[in-house]
Amino acid sequence: MRVILSPHRSPYFGQDFTIKHLVKSMGLIPVYLKGDSYDFSGIDPGKVSLIISRYPDHEADVRVMETYGDYIPVAIHLHLRFDFLNADQRKKLRRAVSLASAHFTNCNMLAEEYSRIFPDYDWVCVNNGIDPSIFYPASKCERNLFRLQNGIAPGKILICYCGRLNQAKGLQLLEELLKFVAGSDNYFLIVQTLYHEKYAATISRLRKTYKNFSIYLGQDIKVVRYADLHVSTSLSETTSLVTLEALFSGIPVVCTDVTAFYDELEMGFASFPYFTRIPVCPVNVENSGKGGLCIDESALPNLKTEFIKGITHTLVLTGNQRQALSLNLLHSKFNMKNMIPYLSLVYGQAERAPSHFVLA
Structure with missing residues (x-):
């Protein structure tokens, strides 16, 4: 079971719409905020193979990584430039990067930028995709x-x-x-x-x-x-x-x-x-x-x-x-239908990657 942290039940930011589509197309299990923490009630951590965060600079996401990251692989997606983050967000992001097993960005530019800032980690580009069944020319x-x-x-x-x-x-x-x-x-x-x-x-x-x-x-x-x-x-x-x-x-x-x-x-x-x-x-x-x-x-x-x-x-x-x-x-790599197979592949690799720390 792959779970994805979903801070907003109703999509508001661009990443929220991506999360909604991934839940539908990839069968990811959304975990929503309850107050200021994610609600994992009803989810057996022993059956979770991967935790996915698309807001790794948020306090609630970091707390999940600190709670489960020792025995469940964590994949983080970054979609903002480091310069766009305030001091508190940067602090949280540094912690998230250290806890994650897999590190993704949504464009080559960002992968290169974060490779310079965090050179001890491998940064993989997974382009954002657009659903052509929703966005297509009107007659x-x-x-x-x-x-x-x-x-x-x-x-x-x-x-x-x-x-x-x-x-x-x-x-x-x-x-x-x-x-x-x-x-x-x-x-x-x-x-x-x-x-x-x-x-x-x-x-x-x-x-x-x-x-x-x-x-x-x-x-x-x-x-x-x-x-x-x-x-x-x-x-x-x-x-x-x-x-x-x-x-x-x-x-x-x-x-x-x-x-x-x-x-x-x-x-x-x-x-x-x-x-x-x-x-x-x-x-x-x-x-x-x-x-x-x-x-x-x-x-x-x-x-x-x-x-x-x-x-x-x-x-x-x-x-x-x-x-x-x-x-x-x-026909480009920005088609959601082309993005999903690649995302499935890298998520599979992330599940097999060792966590940042393995319990004895």
Whole structure:
């Protein structure tokens, strides 16, 4: 039995959606938080062959490793750059790395980075995968119906943004794009996000402030499939799931160029004309009292100009072009169907690996 630590019963972060899919496709047993600890009631530790953590910088995950790691192999997945972690998270991660039997990242860039930071451990890259049965091009009729249901004029170019509404995900730049869209007759922008109390005030303010714009709360439909263009303003990406989801859906992307993963993504294609990367240098203001990453105000005007140029120069694809773009990704290593067999293989190897300490 393989168990996977699942801190959120309802998916919220990108990793939560990956966990949900792995539970369904690989038969992993999810263990959920109860209070501030994982609830292992009903699970016989003697029958557990592997414990999987995709949040190894969290206190609850580390406690599980400290409790069971002496006699059950532990596999950890890292999806954030070390620089993105605060001091407390780094401390927990160092402990998790020392307790784990197998160490995985979701892109080559991250594997190289953690190999430098933790050279005594082998780091294996297991690329994130996208489910092509969920993210695939919408037909013309489907796109027209979506516009009709959401009050979007047929002639407008539909831009989609998917993600949280905070500074690390580029809220400053997103608001500049909303100003641009509000002053244009050619565009409409939809933000798809999940509701969270800490973002309630931001959601309310954006809805009151901007026109040619709406917010879709929830994940029951994938808005990106019906869009003409996807934008990612994030300042803190490693492997960008939303970018991959858009490309699988046959949708061009304009994004902030904040991760070397995009080099890896582009290397898989002889030509990639529908993927525009805008350079940006995020500023870490963690110690200033503001918290996290942001864009320097002096750099924002030029960044806005370059981003809008990327948007206006991106062509709206025909149905055949959307299908062709999606097909390129379908045969790539980023297809969930290609990821699962490899993940099964490395999990099997992790189960046979000795724990960090073997009881006598």
